[in-house]
Structure formats: C-alpha cells, structure tokens
Amino acid sequence: MAGILVEGYEIRTGLFYDDATDMWVEVQDGIAHIGYDPLGLEINGTLAQLAMAGTGKEVIKGDTIGTLEAEKFVGPIQSPVSGTLVEVNEAAMDNVSKIHAQPYDSWLFAIAMSQPSELNDLISGDDIVSAFESRVAAYRVKGVLAR
Amino acid sequence: MMEEMQVFLGDSGVSSALGLAFDEAMVVETGRSETGRSMLRIYSYADHCVLLGRFQRTEAEVNLDEAKNRNISINRRSTGGGAILMGNDQIGVAFAISSDRFASARQGFSRFADAVIGALEIIGITAALRGKNDIEVNGKKIAGLGFYQSGRAILFHASLLFDLDKELLLSLLKVPLAKLGAHGLQAISDRTTTVIGELGSDASFQRVQEALIDSFERIFEAKSIYEGASDALIATSRDLLEEKYATTNWLFEGGRGACGEFSTDIRTAIGTLRLVIANQGEVIKSAVVTGDFNSAPRELIELEEVLRWAVIDETLLTRRIIKSLDASKVLDPMMLSRAICESYQNVHQKAEPRRIGSCYIPEELTS
Secondary structure (H helix, E strand, O other): OOEEEEOOEEEEOOOEEEOOOOEEEEEEOOEEEEEEOHHHHHHHOOEEEEEEOOOOOEEOOOOEEEEEEEOOOEEEEEOOOOEEEEEEOHHHHOOHHHHHHOHHHOOOEEEEEOOHHHHHHOEOOOHHHHHHHHHHHHHHHHOOOOO | OOEEEEEEEEEEEEOHHHHHHHHHHHHHHHHHOOOOOEEEEEEEEOOOEEEEOOOOOHHHHEOHHHHHHOOOEEEEOOOOOOOEEEOOOEEEEEEEEEHHHOOOHHHHHHHHHHHHHHHHHHOOOOOEEEOOOEEEEOOEEEEEEEEEEEOOEEEEEEEEEOOOOHHHHHHHEOOHHHHHOHHHHHHHHHHEOOHHHHHHHHOOHHHHHHHHHHHHHHHOOEEEEOOOOOHHHHHHHHHHHHHHHOOHHHHOOOOOOOEEEEEEEEEEOOEEEEEEEEEEOOEEEEEEEEEOOOOOOHHHHHHHHHHOOOEOOHHHHHHHHHHHOHHHHOOOHHHHHHHHHHHHHHHHHHOOOOOOOOOOOOHHHOO
C-alpha cells in the first residue's frame, strides 16, 4: 500500500481515516481493523497503557471501547465505526515501540461492521492528503501540535 | 456570559475512597448536566494515603508492608501519572468541566495548569508548567497534575504540596530515589519544594484555598456559587464508592507490562552519571540521575523529565532527546539512548518471569 509523507507524517492512500478519533481503518470482508494514525500518536504522546473491552461488545460509532493512558491524554478509546468488537490485538498492545515506529502494522482492535455505509463518513481516496494537511494545520492553530 | 462554577470546600481528612469517588462523580454529573456549570473542589485527605495513577501496578509502586504497619490506605485515581502521597499537608484540587469548552482535552489541561500557577502567583510564588504534568518553582516540583476525560466532561486533578514528609514518602513508595539511602532525602529536596518551603511562616492553607478560587474564576471566566452537593451527585458518588473505589479489584487493576528497574552508567563531560530507571513494559515511568555532585545540575533534572514516558527504543529515544533536551551539550543523545536500551535489554532478557509478587497481585490478596 502506497505511503506518502504529509507534513512529516506517513499516510496511506488505501486506508480510511477518521479525524474525530485520529485513527486509520482498513476494511476487509466487513471487518474493520483499526489503529492510531501517526498524527494521533503525536497528539496523544506515548501510549503507555491500553485497556480494551472484551470481544463481543457491541458499539455505535463514537462509543467508548477501551481506555488509554498516554503521555498527553487519559481517557476513552472511541470506535470510529459501529459494530461488534471481534478481536483485540494483544500483541500490539504489549509492544508500544512498534505502535509508535510502525503504526500501520499495529492495529489495536477489529470491528465486524454493522453499518458499512459509515465508511462514507470517513476520509478516503483523493481526499486523504488535503484532509490530513487540514488536520495538521488545525492542531497547530489549537496549540496542541508544535509548529 | 459568565459561566457558573460550583465550589466545594471544607472537606478535610476525607478517606481516599470517598475523596476519589466524589471527584469522579463530579465529572460524571458535569457530563450529564445541561447547565454548563463546572465544579471545583479543594480538599485534603486523612493522614496519610497513597494514590496510584490509573494504570500503575500496586505492588510495584507501594511498599505494602510499610503501608499496612502505618495504617496508610492505598487507592487508585482515574487520572494518569505516578503514585503520590496525600494527607493533611497536601492540597487536593479537583475540577470538572464540560469538554465542549476546549478544542482538545490537552488545551483544557493547559488552562487548568494556568489556574493553579495563577493561584501560586497570588500568594507570592512564581511557578511554571514543567514537561507534561508538573508545576515547578525554580526547577523544583510543587504540584503534580493529571486529567481524565469521561464522556462530555473532563476531570482535572492537582496535588499541591503545602508541606511534605519526605521520609514517609521514601519509606512508602518504591521510587528509584528510595534506593539512594541517605542521599534520597537530599535528592527529593533537589527536586521538590512546598508552599511552606517557599513562604515560610507566611504560608496559610486558607490563603491558598482563596487564591485557587480567585484564579479559577479568572482563568475560566466563571462566577463561584456555593451550594451543597445535589442528590444526583451524592448518589453517583455513593455508587462509585461501593462499586469501584472501595473494592479490592479496582485497587489491583494495574495496567499491562512487567514492572522493573535498571541502571546505566554514562560518561559525560562533567563526570560519570548513573541513571536509575523504573519501567513498566517498554515505557519509562521515572528516571533519576545520580552522580558525584552535591546537587543535580538543572540540565540533568531536565533529562529525568524528558525520559519520563519515553519508549525504550533506540531510534524513538534518540529522536525524543534531540527534540527536547538542552542537556544534549552535556550528553550525546545517541550514546545515551544506546546505553539505556542496552541496559534495559540486559535486565529484560535475564529477568525470570514472576507470576506472583512485584507486578502481580500478591498471593495473600488473591483470595
């Protein structure tokens, strides 16, 4: 999958992005694998601890699906799509250095999507680069990202 | 239009479970409320209690035998950060506010820090935010901050050192400083200060309390109102006490990652330094610089702050040190990163897995 550097952050054009949660989403056969994108990692800082709900939990987009303690944020992990939590990537959650070094190889949880049409609300295709640039700019204006 | 801020005062000597339950109830009820009213609570705990950060492992952070012998309670905050000692001489500040007021939780956190710093300014102490979570006075920590987002509201916590029993702290907390023996007390003095330490006999608990209210009103453009806790707040607080903060499960619900400690010696322009590091999994929880100097140079105390929360990975560590450390003129970032990673690997690879003890629930507590 093609990777492009935008404002110093790697993005991948074949994925979906959710700017509300700073997560990437990869969908295959109705299953969404989800992880933090490089900008999300920068905003949150080091992800020290993650605790996920048990598999089988049903969520609506935006629902809390776990909690995290990061260098700059302690709070809920929200799901960018609706569905059922079918898998938690325990190996990734035990390997913080890999999450930060290779965020796209470190999905955190998988959701069997109940509302595939929600993908239309995520950012994809030709919109990814401009949307990512806008997100970086917005975070800089808000003062949560260094210029 | 000026927002309302409900102020709760007068809680002193509260138990750790009750204090934490009320704080969380504040953020829950603030999130549910349609009034947009924030809540500020200024209080102190009963002598003494240890409050752990959200994901810390109880056995790895606290000397449990010592706590039991001294009848000191232990509990776990919903906010992150490290273990703290609380009691009559430490001022707890809890502030719950709608997250809609900020572009991000972190932005709200900056304003919360400004409010605490502003209060210190009012009583004559010039302080500043250091790193991510501490407020310092001339390089010494005087307050620790934390925050937690729950639904549509955020809870901010501050523990402000009015005074501090350093010997008690060293005997209770398993911090690298405790390993320094007699030097540990000096090391704490090098790194912390208190309101009494700064103001001497001019220090007054009530004056700090009044300054906090004034400063929060100004920073959050709010008008204080003094009403008793609502029925909903009391009920939520009672539920949280029974279901969470008074339970053993919550106390021992630590995060993942084995806890450990290791040290590394590094040659620098000013001599050989020993870096003592406590880690949980691959993340550095705390770091202490020691060496043959009477008091740690400021650049090296700064290094301790930079290393806290760092991932133990050579590339990530080097990048972090270069980005944020003025002390790179004293220390070569790549050499430092390599030394830390090698020491971690040496200890990590040799360590036997421990199923019971240190980072796990002690056997006697599992029944």
